[in-house]
Amino acid sequence: MSWLSVSNISLQEKGNFALQEVSFTQQQFQKLAIAGETGAGKSTLLQIIAGLIQPTAGEVRFEGERVRGPIEKLIPGQPGVAYLSQHFELPKFLRVEQVLRYANTLRAADAATLYEVCRIGHLAARPTNQLSGGERQRIALARLLLGSPKLLLLDEPFSNLDRMHKNILKSVIEDIGAKLGITCLLISHDPTDTLSWADRILVLQGGQLVQQGSPEQIYRQPTNEYTASLFGDYNLLAGPLVAAFAKFAGSKVKPKSKHLLVRPEAFRLNAANESQVGTVRAVRFYGSYSEVEVELLGTSVTVKTSEAGLETGNEVRVSLPAAGVWFM
Structure with missing residues (x-):
């Protein structure tokens, strides 16, 4: 049985398909990336997996349990799955230490390890309105991880970051898997973010899954010109x-x-x-x-x-x- 199974997911909006019969699986600890142009359906697919959007057809199963959408439950979201949006927000005018303390469910030693992985220990006393974009993102990520998810969904995590903060975040994501044992699935429009990180890449075009394979297969043997253009x-x-x-x-x-x-x-x-x-x-x-x-x-x-x-x-x-x- 697959750890995460996405089966024939479709989403129709105003008579048009945002996603059409998308199917794939992910094993625990497998690094999976989704690529595609703007509007291809990447973010929508991640939100369906997280239980935040109700699909028109198909189903998602996580650890054998069907993921229910917001129409089916009072509070949207799937236990064990965390979703970091491109448009994350932090409480204003609080210190970082306060933001994290309110979200923490871990023992002190485990929380300290998580903060070390996220490279935020030195930011504890800083007010949230005095952080850079990259620092704010790592705080938002740490706050999610304090809930001990098993699957982390990252929606364009590297967008709008300068080179320094982008490299820091790449190291953080590597350590989230290696040191915290959390499986990651991310989407990105930059080929350097996915080719060097992923075990497997899925390519979405117009809401349809047009190719999946290893990074080398996707890069060297694209199924069409669209896929070729995404990766260089x-x-x-x-x-x-x-x-x-x-x-x-x-x-x-x-x-x-x-x-x-x-x-x-x-x-x-x-x-x-x-x-x-x-x-x-x-x-x-x-x-x-x-x-x-x-x-x-x-x-x-x-x-x-x-x-x-x-x-x-x-x-x-x-x-x-x-x-x-x-x-x-």
Whole structure:
């Protein structure tokens, strides 16, 4: 039996489907992420799992128990499940210590461990109106965790955070699983947040689940151009370039394939293997790599490379290992 089971969930609003027959499972301690564009239904799905929105059809089961929506119970929410909204609020003009004390159900030692995991011990005496956005979010998260949930649902936790606070929160979420034993399910629009963290990724498009798999599968073998676009830059090639590189794809070539999807880092410049001759049209330096625009068989392709010294007008040889191509 699955620890969390989402079965054929649909939600219809004003005659339109916000979610349509979404099904998946999550095992305890499995790190699951949901990706999709704005309006794809990610937040709505999380709120249904938390018991905060009533689905039109389907059911959610958590630890074998059906999650009831707000129409079915007086106080919405599912025991053992905590949901951190993008629009969390803290009581104003209270000290952090007061906010947490009022919510605490743990022993002092366990609470101290939780505060250490959330990196908030130094904030205890600070009034809530004197916290940064990242600090306020970690306080709100700690307040939820004081209720000892088993499943934590995080709705775009990294949005609107600067790089420093984002990295702190990433470490906090890792420790929530490793040190507190709480399973996390999060949604994010930033591929770097999900690819490096998740064991499994679900992709929503227009309220439908269009792909699920490991981060590497989602990134390297997207089911469509929409999924490819969610997880980074890509080249979608057609015409002569498809024929030129088709021999590298082997069994991945579909009978009616017309397009070749290539991540910029999959191309190799001036390698010893078979290649096509192209001309450098632009070079953009990003520190650890350069992004190079190459004109190749009448088409412009983007290549990421660590090769130095490339200049506009240079002739280069472009090759493509088999692992770098995906036909659509």
